[in-house]
Amino acid sequence: MSTSADNQMRDLLDAITARLQRGEAIDPPVARSDDAQDELEEFVEVVGALHASLKPLSPNQEFAEDLRAELLDGRAGFFRRSRRMPARLSLAAILALFAGCVLLLLRRVFGSETAHDVPEEVVATPL
């Protein structure tokens, strides 16, 4: 493609993108030749896909509030503190917490029976 055709394509693409950004409909653009027209239509498809896919995002509200507090007041919230931990450490902490809860639960359920069993065995053992 010649430089002037390149420039024409460059300007057309820029204009199409600007119209999309303004929320305006895109009329079928016209290029100088059939080849260029085919190419332009492919480009318009890519630009349309980019426009539809790349949208602004909002961060998690809790993250935003915690980070603000940490920046302005110097205090880190639970959310930020926990996010700072490496993934492996977070996983280990969750597993330890879960194991602790299970252990406590087991003690509550079976703890009383064990307490009764022990004295009986002690009594039955000949001295």
Add this chain to the structure above:
Amino acid sequence: MKFLFSKRIDFTELDDKDLVALAKENKAAFGELYERYLPKIYSYVYYRTGNVHDAEDLTAKVFFRALSHIDNFVEKGAPFQAWLYRIAHNLVANWHRDRSRRKIIALDDYVADSLKSEAPDRLTEESEERNQLLEAVRRLPEDRQQLLLLKFVEQMSNAEIGTIMGRTEGAIKSLYHRTLLALREDMNQMPPGELNRRQGGEEG
């Protein structure tokens, strides 16, 4: 003199230049800059990293760095916004460098995985085509990714993008044309259903 009465100032009515001047002495003014730019910087970093965890981590680093260096910031052509994006760009570039050094899985697979599992709520129902497109965008060189994000996500003009990237408007237009060419070629090379095949392979 007005700094002495800064508690009475409605920060939302001030422009960035005044806020930056105030923020050197008053953290509440920095808070307003934070509110203005948090979603923009977060979006930028999210699309560059592809996962929420690193996007939050790097976004926090951007604002901490901005806060600690705001005393030295002098507006010489590039406004506060451009300065903030440059900090974000540098931190993301370092993040990619660190990752490539201790890479265990392929970046493309990682991006596909993280998009599947960690994308924000509004992105959970991403179409296959959208995933393919985002993967293709992330395969582009850094400057081209930056251009696309500033143009489409931040809806910036060529002049604004030029200020952030340190290039002329004409150079931005040319870079945009070359970026679309590369993106079109990349997407044409990817066979239809490629993502399905990858995801099927991972699951099976």
